[in-house]
Amino acid sequence: MPLGKNTLKLEGKQMDALKIGFIGLGNMGAPMAANLAKAGCAVTGFDTAVSAAEGVTMAASAAEAARDADVVITMLPNGDILRRVADDVLPAMQQGALLLDCSTVDVESARAVAEQAKGGGQLFVDAPVSGGIGGAAGGTLTFMAGGTEQAFAKAQPLFDIMGQKAVHCGDAGAGQAAKICNNMILGATMIATCEAFALADKLGLDRQKMFDVVSTSSGYSWSMNAYCPAPGVGPASPADNDYTPGFAAELMVKDLGLSQQAAEAVDADTPMGALAHRLYRQFVQDEDGLGKDFSAMLPRFSERGRSD
DSSP, rough: OOOOOTTTTTEEEGGGGOOOOOEETTHHHHHHHHHHHTOOOEEEEEEESSOOOTTTTEOOOHHHHTTOEEEEEEHHHHHHHHHHHHHGGGSOOOOOOOOOSSSSOOOOHHHHHHHHHTTTTTTTOOOEEHHHHHHHHEEEEEEEEEEEEHHHHHHHHHHHEEEEEEEEETTTTTTHHHHHHHHHHHHHHHHHHHHHHHHHHTOOOOOHHHHHHHHTTOEEEEHHHHHOTTSSSOOOGGGGGOOSSSSSSHHHHHHHHHHHHHHHHHTTTOOHHHHHHHHHHHHHHSSSSSSGGGGHHHHHHHHHOOOO
């Protein structure tokens, strides 16, 4: 449970004295920044496509948003953009300030920016998130963090506002490593769950009965129990809203691609991850998956036969 703003301090500062620059105010960044503003932080934001966010004072550039900030938070699409933004904001940041990157990017980009920040006397934490848009809005995200103990401790009060859990996974890049390994499991298990429902349909097994059995036996998984891809079965999920994205299929393509990039770099054998990446990429690029939730693999499998 996030603590109240009067309880939280960062290096002796009350939240209402804390200056935060927030770069990247999209579907995830905007509600995260809004929660920080609601907690009393003075949040200055910048985004190339967004002109306003609740409780956020907008700046004309990333460097302007970062100037004199105690903490700069980034939520960006990929590692190349993170590196470019770091080039802009780190020279504008004071020594001892924290750059907290909540994007999901490649491990090498996270480590490169960490070294760049260290060279300028700043702290860096890579802290990708799990929990989706709902978690960002509700302040219930989970953060997987990489960086020094000092940097993680400085970020902790902000994690307490924006989320419900933060795990310090190790040195710089460890947060990204944890995120891509987690999402490789998620992508593969969602495909298996969708395949199983499609098979159950063709065998004449009622979907609710399928859920009742699997959700309480050895097929138990987050994809089945918390995010069931079958409409009207289990807790409410994007399947009950025509697969409007909670986590878009194209974002799963991105994360699975990062997992395979990392696997290639360290010579790891990940055949299930590679197959999941190929299937999701096909779903998004060649079928009708673009703009749908990643659980929309269920109707995709339901419509196909073994020879398709």
